[in-house]
Amino acid sequence: MEPRQGAQAIRRALAVLRILAAGREDGVPLAEVVRTTGLTRPTVHRIVHVLIEEGIVERHQRTGRYAIGNQVPELALARPRPSRLLIAANPSLQRASAAIGDTLFLTVRTGNDTLCVDRRIGVYPIQVLSIEVGARRPLGVSSAGVAILAAMPAQEARKIVAANEKRFEAYRTDVATVLGEVAAARRLGYGMREIGLIQGTKSISTWIKTPDGQPAAAMTVSAVRTRLGPRREQEVAEILLREARIIEQAIGG
Amino acid sequence: MEPRQGAQAIRRALAVLRILAAGREDGVPLAEVVRTTGLTRPTVHRIVHVLIEEGIVERHQRTGRYAIGNQVPELALARPRPSRLLIAANPSLQRASAAIGDTLFLTVRTGNDTLCVDRRIGVYPIQVLSIEVGARRPLGVSSAGVAILAAMPAQEARKIVAANEKRFEAYRTDVATVLGEVAAARRLGYGMREIGLIQGTKSISTWIKTPDGQPAAAMTVSAVRTRLGPRREQEVAEILLREARIIEQAIGG
DNA sequence: TGGTTCTGTCCATAATATGGACAAGAACGC
């Protein structure tokens, strides 16, 4: 069902775009795109420069790095603004943020990536703000990614993790480690990372499923490690799990 | 300098995407994409369906129409939110909206299209709300498009109008009419349409240029025709022209 | 019924995208 052919070039261009998106404003050097896509350099070079001519990609004057261009948000305006999920999750995020006090993230899956789509800053004076709205990471390197993988059939999760293999080393992890964390999350009922992407932080993530059982998103709390001892981890997880079920109801109806 | 080759398929896919973007939420039937792009149906069909598999395009269950998909706004998140222009134009839009009382639009050029990027509703009880943020039209069919064409070298404007020829009939206009309106706008110093896209409305647009003389955007007032007699047209045009110069300063520095 | 839209599929063919090979620039060490 999947493999419709006759458009290799288009698929490749999109793969390049997704890598560039992960680089956000700063962009990505050509060599890195070549490495992570597995395409040859002439091919990536050609694709990227055609996309520049078309306004879909921009190149930073100083650094020479490539980034998502102006025309992408322009195309995006064709869609009505806030997504169903964002609307459904809003009250839960508000409640959970008030109850917990640490930074909350809402993260969706897009292809083989996680994408942060909302963030709420809590009242506690020390907040972990590492991840911004729009941040994109290979599924598996963040606790949100682990949670989302844990919520899908093991085989599918393994496939995605394998596809991301090349990109893991940049985050100092690997396929085996990620699969271990996913298994642990399945046992626990939520995703957890003792060592967050930032030194000294800890994250807890619950998954949110669509009515058909597919994971739609993850809700994450990140805090300095000392704020999330075993006791509080339990409390926070319970709040997240409760709100996740509420969001599932909201997107289900 | 322009014609880098070896990526016909990618360029075609983007042309298709831009047409789909013009259809907004409702989308566009395949046949219309075929007509306006000038590609063959098998080609468009193949492109569109690959884009669906990739999540870039969606198809409406009921109507079978094709529309911009979820993944486009997701890619757009890679760019920092509000554009330079939007920030620079904000105070001017606020002032002009308060002074005039009718609906104000900020429209940019993107390729051969105009794209509405901001709208301010005025205090007067009858407002022309035909155009929404995200609305996309071939350059030339709206007063904003005419203004933008008037602000560029005549030769370039003619090229764009010619490229849009196929799309004009859907708006009940043609190349000759558009070029006439552009010439009139050049003489006047601003774009004007006695017959707006909606019956009984009238629009006035000023252009905003970047420091290098390229038109960057247009600022438009739309109102029911009776609100914009010759005297008031003059007043409104003066306000728009003044604010346009202020925005040009803001994006120039 | 035939006529007119629309969408979808096949496959031989030509044109297109590919990638190996080469080159040149930049940054670093010594």
Next chain:
DNA sequence: GCGTTCTTGTCCATATTATGGACAGAACCA
């Protein structure tokens, strides 16, 4: 200075890939 290793950019013969004419089914209307 000169080698080493990193990067980006370009060429072009080649085979893989995208193309579009032709065919077909579905929906709608008279």
